[in-house]
Amino acid sequence: MREGIDAAVIQRTYTAVLSAGPLPTGEALDKTTAVLVEHIGLLVAEVSSLAVVMRRAYRRSACHVVVRARHILEEPAGPSQAARQRHAFDLALIARSLLILAEQPGPMGSAVDAEEVERVVQRRICGACLQPVEIGEGAEPVVFAAEASGGIRGYLHTDSCVVVAEERRSRLRAVP
Structure with a gap:
């Protein structure tokens, strides 16, 4: 994985949100959400670059998760505490999915056109x-x-x- 991506920190962050305990509230929720957004930004770039050499099924999964990540980053969280918590939960799920793909990209194949992958995830x-x-x-x-x-x-x-x-x-x- 690229320098600057600390898998252990990312895993602790999403686990704090996805665990059975209560979700953070107030400032803690805002801070956790901001950290998850930062992690997702790094992981989207990493998984997008790996998708070029992933085999077919893995590449399709990677593209799907990257597209979903971009959608969730574009979505406003909503004003209520519950809406903001749901948004943080969705961010944590995406961060976990992206980290798994980055750490375990599956068997690698021959590279496809990077522009083709970018067109798919930007479409x-x-x-x-x-x-x-x-x-x-x-x-x-x-x-x-x-x-x-x-x-x-x-x-x-x-x-x-x-x-x-x-x-x-x-x-x-x-x-x-």
Whole structure:
């Protein structure tokens, strides 16, 4: 692992949140959250660079966790103590997943194009028109209804696809 990544410190931090004990509150929660965000930032870079040489299933898992890490880092925690604690718990889960991938990347294969991996982990798709959200395009993060998970995080174009999506919906009819 890269210099500056202290696995023991990261493990102690996420274990403090994921343990059966009470979650931190107040300033302790804010400090723990900030430390987890810092750890995740380091680990995302590490796992992203390892994903290039990971074998297929491991690479897919690594990309999935990196994408989830980026989503959770973009999400606001919410104003309530309970929402902030849930956010810290989610951060701790991601930190643990990233650390496991960084420490145990599985059997290594031949390198794939690093830009391809970066495209996968950076890709954002609009939930209305199912087209990629390109850098610089207006889009906002949203949560789509999903019974199995309570919601799927995604994006919606804020300008270009509303008309296209409405047109597609108007063409969809029940078949008699």
